[in-house]
Amino acid sequence: MVMKSNRFxxxxxxxxxxxxxxxxxxxxxxxNIGKPNNIVPKLLPPQAYLSFSHYHSSCPDLEAIIHxxxxxxFNKDYTLAASLxxxxxxxxxxxxxxASILLNSRGSERSAEVSKTLRxxxxxxxxxxxxEIKCPKTxxxxxxxxxxxxxxxxxxxGPFWEVPFGRKDGKISIDREANRIxxxxxxxxxxLIKLFESLGLNELDxxxxxxxxxxxxxxxxxxxxxxxxxxxxxRPDPSLDTNYxxxxxxxxxxxxxxxxxxxxTPRTFDVAYxxxxxxxxxxxxxxxxxxxxxxxxxxxxxxxxxPSLFYDQFxxxxxxxxxxGVLTRxxxxxxxxxxxxxxxx
Ligand code: HEM
Ligand SMILES: *[C@@H]1O[C@H](CO)[C@@H](O)[C@H](O)[C@H]1NC(C)=O
Ligand SMILES: *[C@@H]1O[C@H](CO)[C@@H](O)[C@H](O)[C@H]1NC(C)=O
Numbered sequence: 001m002v003m004k005s006n007r008f009x010x011x012x013x014x015x016x017x018x019x020x021x022x023x024x025x026x027x028x029x030x031x032n033i034g035k036p037n038n039i040v041p042k043l044l045p046p047q048a049y050l051s052f053s054h055y056h057s058s059c060p061d062l063e064a065i066i067h068x069x070x071x072x073x074f075n076k077d078y079t080l081a082a083s084l085x086x087x088x089x090x091x092x093x094x095x096x097x098x099a100s101i102l103l104n105s106r107g108s109e110r111s112a113e114v115s116k117t118l119r120x121x122x123x124x125x126x127x128x129x130x131x132e133i134k135c136p137k138t139x140x141x142x143x144x145x146x147x148x149x150x151x152x153x154x155x156x157x158g159p160f161w162e163v164p165f166g167r168k169d170g171k172i173s174i175d176r177e178a179n180r181i182x183x184x185x186x187x188x189x190x191x192l193i194k195l196f197e198s199l200g201l202n203e204l205d206x207x208x209x210x211x212x213x214x215x216x217x218x219x220x221x222x223x224x225x226x227x228x229x230x231x232x233x234x235r236p237d238p239s240l241d242t243n244y245x246x247x248x249x250x251x252x253x254x255x256x257x258x259x260x261x262x263x264x265t266p267r268t269f270d271v272a273y274x275x276x277x278x279x280x281x282x283x284x285x286x287x288x289x290x291x292x293x294x295x296x297x298x299x300x301x302x303x304x305x306x307p308s309l310f311y312d313q314f315x316x317x318x319x320x321x322x323x324x325g326v327l328t329r330x331x332x333x334x335x336x337x338x339x340x341x342x343x344x345x
Pocket of ligand 1: 079082083084085086089117119183184185186192206209210212213215216217218219220222261284286321
């Protein structure tokens with residue numbers, strides 16, 4: 001029985017690897033990558049695909065402008081890189097990558113409980129302002145946020161990938177949806193896999209994209225129960241390394257109530273995140289559970305030992321994330337003038 005399930009896991013792993021190779025090589029023919037057939041869960045009419053040339057004539061300097069503005073922001077505050085990657089994830093997880101997270105009104109996703117530690121809104125506003133000067137009413141906030149996440153990844157030492165364009169901005173944003181959908185760090189692997197499946201992402205994508213936690217930070221409040229009262233036991237989570245637990249308790253007793261998601265190399269994009277999990281040093285219980293669950297632990301092993309695989313597959317999975325539920329058809333969504341508000345006509 002055990003033998004069989006191990007073999008099966010190995011089989012699934014090999015299959016995923018083949019898909020990975022296929023995905024990587026097909027990204028060389030640029031046209032394939034943005035096709036919803038591959039990545040977006042719903043079928044769209046052919047003219048509605050994202051494309052790499054979407055802004056080639058309407059806003060040729062788009063990426064250069066974004067790159068320049070972001071370098072300035074990152075030079076001032078390096079931690080914004082992680083925050084922008086997370087902002088993109090929260091956007092795409094709810095109603096697809098449609099900038100619904102940026103809408104700033106009562107009852108919107110942005111005002112939800114799960115959004116309260118999100119940062120980077122001002123960065124996007126600044127970029128949008130610059131772009132509106134050069135290419136008014138042309139570039140969507142959703143596309144800007146997607147490129148920003150790519151730029152942030154490169155800045156912290158991660159891979160580069162081409163971003164396909166043509167997302168429209170949504171007009172609907174509901175706090176309850178965000179609270180229901182966005183994971184908070186205590187879910188079990190089954191729930192996480194289900195969430196990712198609902199976005200058209202698989203278990204490999206889950207393990208890879210969780211690897212974003214190789215950078216960035218977390219408020220102590222989020223892990224309070226793991227440190228002091230796990231599952232109502234009034235004891236720490238037994239799946240936490242005892243020395244790491246001590247370090248976390250010390251750090252969290254300071255007024256500066258924030259800890260690194262990657263306890264060993266918090267400022268570099270590397271596979272330390274996966275090696276931490278193998279040493280019971282995952283910060284969130286969702287991180288740690290990727291190694292204790294047999295549906296995902298093989299991937300953790302794989303990436304822990306193969307940095308180049310992590311690096312390459314991260315780019316592939318981020319493209320998939322950026323294509324989740326995109327609005328592309330003529331009657332869908334709009335190009336917002338201000339990322340904080342839907343347009344008034
Ligand atoms: C798989 C389920 C996931 C869970 C449960 C989760 C949960 C969390 C939590 C609780 C934090 C810390 C928030 C705080 O207290 O300040 C965080 C931060 C972060 N998450 Fe995730 N996350 C998940 C997936 C992802 C994905 C898919 C990405 C990106 C593709 C991502 C990128 C980040 C980044 C970069 C940070 C650091 C943000 C900063 O430093 O401002 N996460 N995540
Ligand atoms: C995972 O969590 C969900 C939601 O809380 C629960 O319904 C389910 O039984 C849990 N599954 C496992 C395997 O623990
Ligand atoms: C949490 O506590 C409940 C009830 O005491 C128990 O049934 C469950 O197995 C515990 N879960 C974990 C992950 O320890």
